[in-house]
Amino acid sequence: MTEPEPVVELTGITKRFPGVVANSDVHLTVRAGEVHAVCGENGAGKSTLMKILYGMQQPDEGTISVGGQVVELRNPQDAIRAGIGMVHQHFMLADNLTVRENVLLGAEGRHGMGRKARAELTKLAERTGLHADPDTLVENLGVADRQRVEIVKVLYRGARIVILDEPTAVLVPQEVDALFETVREMRSDGYTFIFISHKLDEVRSIADEVTVIRRGTTVGTVDPATVTSRELAEMMVGSELPSPETRESTVTDRPVLRISGLRLDADDSERAVLDDVSLTVRAGEILGIAGVEGNGQTELVETVMGMRKASAGTVELASGDGELRDITRLGTLARREAGIGYIAEDRHRHGLLLRQPLWSNRILGYQTRKPVSNGRLIDPGAARRDTERVVEEYDVRTPGVEVLAGALSGGNQQKLIVGRELSGEPVLLIAAHPTRGVDVGAQALIWEQMRAARHDGLAVLLVSADLDELIGLSDTIRVMLRGRLVSEADPATVTPTELGSAMTGAGEEAA
Amino acid sequence: MERPDPTATTARRRLPGWARGALWAVVAIGVLSTASYLTDMPILTSSDTSQTALRLGLPILLAALGGLWAERAGVMNIGLEGMMILGTWGSAWGAYYGGVWVGLAAGILFGLLGGLLHAVAVVTFNVNHIVSGVAINLLGLGVAKYLATLVFEPISGNPRESPSVEKFDTYSATFLSDWLGALEDEQRVVLSDVAGLLRGLVTHVSPLAMIALLLVPASYFILWRTRFGLRLRSCGESPVAAESLGVNVYLHKYIAVAASGGFAGMGGASLVLLQGGADYLENQVNGRGYIGLAAMIFGNYRPSGLLGGAALFGYADGLQLSGGGAAVLALCYGAVLLLAIIVVLQLIRRHWWAAAGGVAGAVVLYWIYWTSDELPSDLIPYTPHFVTIIVLAVAAQRLRVPKAIGKQYRRGEDS
Numbered sequence: 034m035t036e037p038e039p040v041v042e043l044t045g046i047t048k049r050f051p052g053v054v055a056n057s058d059v060h061l062t063v064r065a066g067e068v069h070a071v072c073g074e075n076g077a078g079k080s081t082l083m084k085i086l087y088g089m090q091q092p093d094e095g096t097i098s099v100g101g102q103v104v105e106l107r108n109p110q111d112a113i114r115a116g117i118g119m120v121h122q123h124f125m126l127a128d129n130l131t132v133r134e135n136v137l138l139g140a141e142g143r144h145g146m147g148r149k150a151r152a153e154l155t156k157l158a159e160r161t162g163l164h165a166d167p168d169t170l171v172e173n174l175g176v177a178d179r180q181r182v183e184i185v186k187v188l189y190r191g192a193r194i195v196i197l198d199e200p201t202a203v204l205v206p207q208e209v210d211a212l213f214e215t216v217r218e219m220r221s222d223g224y225t226f227i228f229i230s231h232k233l234d235e236v237r238s239i240a241d242e243v244t245v246i247r248r249g250t251t252v253g254t255v256d257p258a259t260v261t262s263r264e265l266a267e268m269m270v271g272s273e274l275p276s277p278e279t280r281e282s283t284v285t286d287r288p289v290l291r292i293s294g295l296r297l298d299a300d301d302s303e304r305a306v307l308d309d310v311s312l313t314v315r316a317g318e319i320l321g322i323a324g325v326e327g328n329g330q331t332e333l334v335e336t337v338m339g340m341r342k343a344s345a346g347t348v349e350l351a352s353g354d355g356e357l358r359d360i361t362r363l364g365t366l367a368r369r370e371a372g373i374g375y376i377a378e379d380r381h382r383h384g385l386l387l388r389q390p391l392w393s394n395r396i397l398g399y400q401t402r403k404p405v406s407n408g409r410l411i412d413p414g415a416a417r418r419d420t421e422r423v424v425e426e427y428d429v430r431t432p433g434v435e436v437l438a439g440a441l442s443g444g445n446q447q448k449l450i451v452g453r454e455l456s457g458e459p460v461l462l463i464a465a466h467p468t469r470g471v472d473v474g475a476q477a478l479i480w481e482q483m484r485a486a487r488h489d490g491l492a493v494l495l496v497s498a499d500l501d502e503l504i505g506l507s508d509t510i511r512v513m514l515r516g517r518l519v520s521e522a523d524p525a526t527v528t529p530t531e532l533g534s535a536m537t538g539a540g541e542e543a544a
Numbered sequence: 545m546e547r548p549d550p551t552a553t554t555a556r557r558r559l560p561g562w563a564r565g566a567l568w569a570v571v572a573i574g575v576l577s578t579a580s581y582l583t584d585m586p587i588l589t590s591s592d593t594s595q596t597a598l599r600l601g602l603p604i605l606l607a608a609l610g611g612l613w614a615e616r617a618g619v620m621n622i623g624l625e626g627m628m629i630l631g632t633w634g635s636a637w638g639a640y641y642g643g644v645w646v647g648l649a650a651g652i653l654f655g656l657l658g659g660l661l662h663a664v665a666v667v668t669f670n671v672n673h674i675v676s677g678v679a680i681n682l683l684g685l686g687v688a689k690y691l692a693t694l695v696f697e698p699i700s701g702n703p704r705e706s707p708s709v710e711k712f713d714t715y716s717a718t719f720l721s722d723w724l725g726a727l728e729d730e731q732r733v734v735l736s737d738v739a740g741l742l743r744g745l746v747t748h749v750s751p752l753a754m755i756a757l758l759l760v761p762a763s764y765f766i767l768w769r770t771r772f773g774l775r776l777r778s779c780g781e782s783p784v785a786a787e788s789l790g791v792n793v794y795l796h797k798y799i800a801v802a803a804s805g806g807f808a809g810m811g812g813a814s815l816v817l818l819q820g821g822a823d824y825l826e827n828q829v830n831g832r833g834y835i836g837l838a839a840m841i842f843g844n845y846r847p848s849g850l851l852g853g854a855a856l857f858g859y860a861d862g863l864q865l866s867g868g869g870a871a872v873l874a875l876c877y878g879a880v881l882l883l884a885i886i887v888v889l890q891l892i893r894r895h896w897w898a899a900a901g902g903v904a905g906a907v908v909l910y911w912i913y914w915t916s917d918e919l920p921s922d923l924i925p926y927t928p929h930f931v932t933i934i935v936l937a938v939a940a941q942r943l944r945v946p947k948a949i950g951k952q953y954r955r956g957e958d959s
Contacts, residue, residue: 087927096584110790125788127781129947138778139789141771491698 038101040065040194040225041086042501048081048093055081056249058097063194063242065262068216068226070240072233072269076474077092077248079162079229079412081225083196086117088112099194105186120183122199122229122470127173132182140190148278157185159228176326177208181215192226201235202470206324206500206533214437231264231473245269253439266299269473283317284508287493289313290337291357295346297329297336297516306367308516310346311418319483321492321507323500323523325536327542330496330517334465336464337494338375339365349433351460369398374459376450376467381442381453384450387439391431394419394438402457429453444475451479455486465496480506499531512536551706565848571885575593577737579878586876587867590678590726593859594744596747596866599818601858602756603628607836608813608850609756609763610655610804615845616767617800618780619666622677625833626684627658627805631812633688634876636824637695639709639817647751648707655809656802657845658684667794670952680761681833688780689826697822706824712750712817721747759807764847776800780946783863793953808833831929838932856935857928864927869918876913877895880906905934 041063048056056078063069073079084090086097088106096103099115106112112119125137136154137146144150154167163181165174171182180200187195201209216226216239230236236243237257245252245268250509252268290313297307307329314320324330335341337348339360345396349357350371360368369375375398377383396405396416405416427448431441438446443448447467454462464483468476487493488515497503503510503524510522512535520535573589580588587593607624614621634654639647658680665676693703697928700707726741767773778786778794783793800896815821815828821829835857843849863871883906890899912919923930 108790109788113790123790125782125785127778127785127947129781129944130778135772135785137771138774138786138790141774146769146771146774398650 038065039063039084040100040359041227043082043086044090044096044098046079046082046085046097048090048092052088053096054249059246059249059251061119061244061251062172062254063225063227065225065467066220066223067241068220068239070230070236070243071246071473072231072236072243072265073246077269078247079246080198081249082246083119083227084227086112087117087196108437111188113192114396116193117196118190118192118194119196120180120186120187120198120200123170124179124183126179126182128296129170131168131170132163132165132174135171135182136167136186143189143191153189155187157188159183160219162437163187170420173543176203176511177211180212181366182408184215185322186307193223194227196227196229198229199231199470200228201232203498205498209235213227221364223313233265234516236265237262240401249517266473267465282508283490284487285316285318285490286314286359287316287351287355287428289316289346290494291349291350292337293349293544295333295336295348296344297332297341298344305344306516307336310516310518312511312518314492314494316351316460316490316492318508319487319495320508321398321503322494322496322513322518323503323522323536324496324513326498328513328536330513331465332516333513334375334378334463334496335454337368338373339363339368343472344389350455358375366398366401369457370453372458372460374454374462376454376455376462376464378465378469380446388437390423390541391419391429391441394449395420395423395434397453399457412479421453423449423456427482442472444471446468447471448475448478451482455491460492462491462493463496464493466498467495468502477544500532503528504532554903562848568852571882573738573741574734575735575885576741579874579883580737581610583874583877585867585871585874586740587774587871588863588878589740591725591740591743591747591865592866593862593871595747595862596820596860596861597855598745598749598753599820599858600861600865601610601854602814602818603855604809604836605840605851605854606756606807606814607761607833608840608854609759609806609847610659610811611837611840612763612804612847612850613767613776613807614659614662614804615840615949616780616946617776617797618783618946618951618953619662619801619804620673620677620911620950621659621662621682621801621804622674622834622837623658623662623684624677624808624811625829625831626677626681627655627662627685627808628812628815628833628915629688629830629838630654630658631809632816632824632828633691633706635802635811635813635816636689636706636709637644637691640699640707644710644712644817648761648810648816650818651813652806652809655812658809659802659805660798662805663798666801666893667797667953670954671939672952673950679682685802692824692826706816708823709816711819711821712752713880714748714750717746738955747762750818751819752810756810756814759899760847760851767847772796772878777946780948783948783951787955790796790797790814791914794955808836811836819934835928835932838936840945842935845946853935861928864924866951869924872924873913873916875927876909880910880913903937 040064043059043061046056046059059082071079081090085092088109088111091107091384097106098104099117102114106115126496133154138163144153161181161184163178163185165178170180184195200212204212206421220226226242240257242254243257243265244254245265248271293311295307295310296305298433299306310333312320322330332341336343343361347359347361350360350373352358352371360371386397396411400411401408404419406412417434423429424431424434429448429452431445452469468479495503495507504527507524510524510527511518512520513534514524522532522535554612576589580586592845607628610624611621631651632758635647635651662676665671666673696706697703719775721743722740722742728736730736765776775786775791778791779793779796782942785794816824839853839857840850842853863875883902887899887902890902
């Protein structure tokens with residue numbers, strides 16, 4: 034067998050933004066019919082590189098050649114014409130349009146808008162395993178199906194080279210397997226994939242070759258069959274590695290959060306989004322909630338935070354003297370003041386003001402407390418000083434505290450939030466997906482901080498889609514399915530696969 | 545293999561749009577004929593009323609279509625009012641010098657210029673949509689005033705009014721109209737009411753009305769069945785996604801907002817160029833742009849719904865004009881009947897609060913009907929405005945609004 038031709042070659046790509054070099058001298062060679070993984074921490078420059086390859090940004094130096102010819106990609110249309118398609122991490126779908134409309138949009142010229150387009154769409158849906166009716170609104174689809182719509186969209190435009198940008202970040206293990214199955218089948222049909230990820234097990238299971246990027250430049254290209262995840266990770270981070278394992282148990286018998294019989298009705302009907310949820314988190318304990326997204330975890334967190342009003346049940350929180358106090362009727366601010374720290378699931382929507390400097394983000398949620406405020410007036414000077422302390426202690430990589438929060442990478446934004454939430458001396462931390470979309474380095478630091486706080490007696494309610502994280506950090510795991518806590522797992526013995534099947538309800542009959 | 549999908553909702557079988565429209569039409573006619581029978585007010589369903597309703601509904605319909613085009617492309621167009629005002633002046637000016645068709649064209653052109661201005665502000669310079677819209681309303685008013693003083697005063701001797709201009713000829717389907725007229729005069733329950741309402745719609749109809757009514761299905765076809773329409777709507781739903789797929793978002797928004805202005809201008813022209821309407825008159829638009837916008841929202845951003853909305857407001861306006869306070873009182877009675885039906889529906893669906901609200905509304909309206917012989921005449925001209933407020937308050941509950949509406953969009957920026 035001869036070595037297949039390279040279909041995509043990036044040589045000496047350099048891209049500078051004001052103040053930063055996002056890519057410097059990057060080399061990447063992708064051969065036809067392979068799955069080529071690009072690995073790196075968040076902020077390492079993977080996204081910029083892919084934006085360059087997809088024509089969304091132009092490189093300052095270097096050349097791109099597709100199929101042996103040097104091309105200039107000025108916009109995504111050029112890239113599509115060259116046969117390159119991209120499935121974005123944040124889906125580029127219009128929720129209020131149907132599946133068919135989303136696929137056809139912008140490519141109406143290829144097969145028209147009538148029967149021929151419908152036939153082509155059906156064929157591609159078959160190939161990618163999309164079973165949704167083409168006339169349903171995208172709004173009604175789950176994430177896995179949305180992702181497939183994105184893939185169909187790319188294929189409909191005739192792409193042979195598909196960039197998948199962190200495709201597994203939003204999927205549960207079973208869905209990941211199904212996706213990989215599809216990718217393998219399509220690879221044998223001659224499609225080429227560029228697979229962006231920082232989940233190394235996945236990379237090793239799917240990729241034929243791996244290129245590692247660190248600090249904006251390529252570290253090397255390796256064969257995933259011959260390296261271990263550890264070696265790969267060390268290439269990415271350039272140093273020793275983190276793991277989510279908590280060492281000794283620090284669980285006390287002092288309850289900090291007690292939820293009993295909590296119920297939440299859906300906005301428009303009497304269907305329960307949360308049904309009879311009861312749990313207790315003790316000081317020094319990390320309680321992990323596992324579950325497929327959309328089964329009520331978000332609502333649980335928001336109800337405990339007071340952002341939604343419970344229909345029934347009580348939420349109690351330990352006050353200073355250790356006595357449990359009913360906080361069911363308190364508002365969000367009062368709950369925060371009572372000692373709840375909150376790492377929101379979507380930091381752009383809930384945790385940060387992207388267009389505000391770091392120091393004013395430090396004030397958010399603490400506007401009534403020292404040191405950033407004296408109760409009535411905000412103290413910007415103190416806020417700046419305290420933000421500098423957070424930046425220092427939590428290793429937030431930023432030129433200064435006057436920088437807008439939106440200018441930081443995801444990992445650094447998250448470190449800032451973690452630092453802020455742990456600075457208010459909370460008794461309880463609610464962490465919803467604390468390391469989602471965060472690079473390995475920041476992940477390690479966040480885990481370390483959570484562990485340290487747990488050691489000091491903090492109670493943590495952890496919701497995560499990353500099963501390794503759940504198993505590694507938690508002292509107890511509860512599984513949530515359709516708004517109920519259905520089962521319990523011991524993190525010391527459970528495997529991600531078992532947990533995954535409990536999450537989809539497959540384990541229910543077995544148990 | 546079956547995978548449980550927590551987010552998939554079971555799609556309920558729903559009535560197709562046309563069937564629901566027909567159902568509502570039947571309910572409306574039923575309510576009106578019952579009300580006219582019980583209150584002894586034949587004017588509720590007379591051909592005069594429906595004819596006036598058609599004439600008065602037209603500007604609202606056209607404004608609503610304008611709103612539809614702009615809002616579907618993600619641009620809020622509060623400026624419809626100002627664009628309509630520009631349209632009234634333009635059409636009077638055009639009609640005075642070149643006849644009705646030139647007047648219509650000039651009205652559309654003036655509205656379109658207003659639309660383009662809105663597009664420049666909102667799309668290119670990212671001005672807040674409401675601010676720009678309000679500015680255009682003020683500007684439209686001022687420009688029309690200025691131009692009227694400049695151009696019309698020397699001819700008509702009055703800066704607030706144009707000289708009288710040519711009007712559209714009207715056409716009747718004579719045979720049908722006569723037959724329906726005979727039926728109406730027989731005064732048979734329901735049958736005569738239906739005949740009266742229909743007769744108004746086929747008698748003395750202007751070409752402008754026909755064009756406007758045709759524009760409704762045409763808009764549906766263009767926006768929902770063509771490539772251009774899909775692209776235009778995608779700009780209102782997710783401009784970032786659209787841009788990533790090679791849709792020129794700026795261009796489509798420009799076209800949509802300009803077309804929106806054109807429709808509004810046409811709406812203005814329909815105030816000037818129809819028989820029975822005034823010539824250009826200062827303040828003659830009188831909030832119809834906003835009412836059109838309300839009709840469009842009431843119609844859930846869909847052409848068929850907006851037609852219903854425009855018919856409702858046109859009818860309310862036509863009734864108060866041809867029947868006065870007594871007729872409006874009778875309409876209150878009709879509204880009580882309609883609310884009764886809605887309450888029953890809500891009870892079946894177990895929406896207790898909505899049902900209670902309906903009962904409260906019905907009680908208030910019935911009390912008004914029972915205690916007063918005639919409504920204060922100062923309030924009568926504002927009937928359509930009251931209807932707007934009430935209907936919007938009720939209808940605004942379950943709307944499917946274009947997702948990216950009113951959002952500022954800059955090429956190359958995420959979210």
